[in-house]
Amino acid sequence: MVSTSYEESRRKRMEENRKRMEALNLTQLSQSLHKSSSPISKPSPSKPRTPRTTEKQLVVVRRSGRVANQPAPLYKEVLIDRVIIPRSRTSSGGSYDKYRDYSKRVYASHEARVEALDKAEKLQSELNSPHPIFIKSMLQSHVTGGFWLGLPVHFCKKNLPRKDEVMTLIDEDENESPTTYLAQKTGLSAGWRGFAIAHKLADGDALIFELVKRTAFKVYIIRVNGPSFRG
Numbered sequence: 001m002v003s004t005s006y007e008e009s010r011r012k013r014m015e016e017n018r019k020r021m022e023a024l025n026l027t028q029l030s031q032s033l034h035k036s037s038s039p040i041s042k043p044s045p046s047k048p049r050t051p052r053t054t055e056k057q058l059v060v061v062r063r064s065g066r067v068a069n070q071p072a073p074l075y076k077e078v079l080i081d082r083v084i085i086p087r088s089r090t091s092s093g094g095s096y097d098k099y100r101d102y103s104k105r106v107y108a109s110h111e112a113r114v115e116a117l118d119k120a121e122k123l124q125s126e127l128n129s130p131h132p133i134f135i136k137s138m139l140q141s142h143v144t145g146g147f148w149l150g151l152p153v154h155f156c157k158k159n160l161p162r163k164d165e166v167m168t169l170i171d172e173d174e175n176e177s178p179t180t181y182l183a184q185k186t187g188l189s190a191g192w193r194g195f196a197i198a199h200k201l202a203d204g205d206a207l208i209f210e211l212v213k214r215t216a217f218k219v220y221i222i223r224v225n226g227p228s229f230r231g
Contacts, residue, residue, distance in 0.1 A: 108204025108224045113137060120206035120222045127220075132159045132211040138224075143201040147193035151209075156186040159211055168216040169195050181215070 108116075120135045127133070134155050136142075142149050151160075160167075160181065167181040167188060177198070179191030201207075204224030209217045 106203065107140070108202070112224050113204040113206075116204055116206040116222050116224045120208055120220070123220060123222065124208055127208075127210070129210050134209055136207045136209060138201055138203055138205040138207065140203050143196045143203060143205075147196060148187060148189065149192050149196075150185070150187040153186050156183070160186075161215065165215050168213075170212070170216060170218050171199065172220060 117135065117137055124133060124135060132155065134152055136149070136151070141147075161183060163183050165181050165183070167179050169177045169179055169191075171177070177191060177195040179188045179195065181187075182189050195201075199221060201221070202224060206222040206224070208220040208222070210220070212218045
């Protein structure tokens, strides 16, 4: 009895479900989806790639209509002469140019340089100065071109100011020439060129620097090929 009732109830539910599916058209939709489905295809093996080649062609540059009928420009190297700017003249009437003409430099021989140094040492001993003193043999860089005079480092650290100062050079005729002493570089810069040119210093000359004041040198000049400078 119970089994018959259960089967009857199950049959009724299935019948009701079928009617609902037909009302919603789910049966036809399910069959349509089943027909359209297909197995996943495997990817085809990759084909070997052919390297791309580019072809270079000469292309005529497009030119403006104003110059289209004129010959194309020709570019080439052109040598330009070096422009020489005249240097200002010194207070003594001479030009700095002759001191920068390296082709006209005159170099002292080793023997002449040593002879000038010997004369300077002899004069230094005769001075018997109580002041700090040293001898400097002139090089081309001191008297031409760069006009930079480096001083002995040990002398500067012991006797000269520790910061930049105006250092006065006094020649044997008591003429004074201000120069700039650079403490970090231990040398004379601005003003030294004027002193060197005015006193016609040359390669091989020997100069005696006597520190007569804190910022003043008495300078004695021993010529490489002659007596000391006297004005």
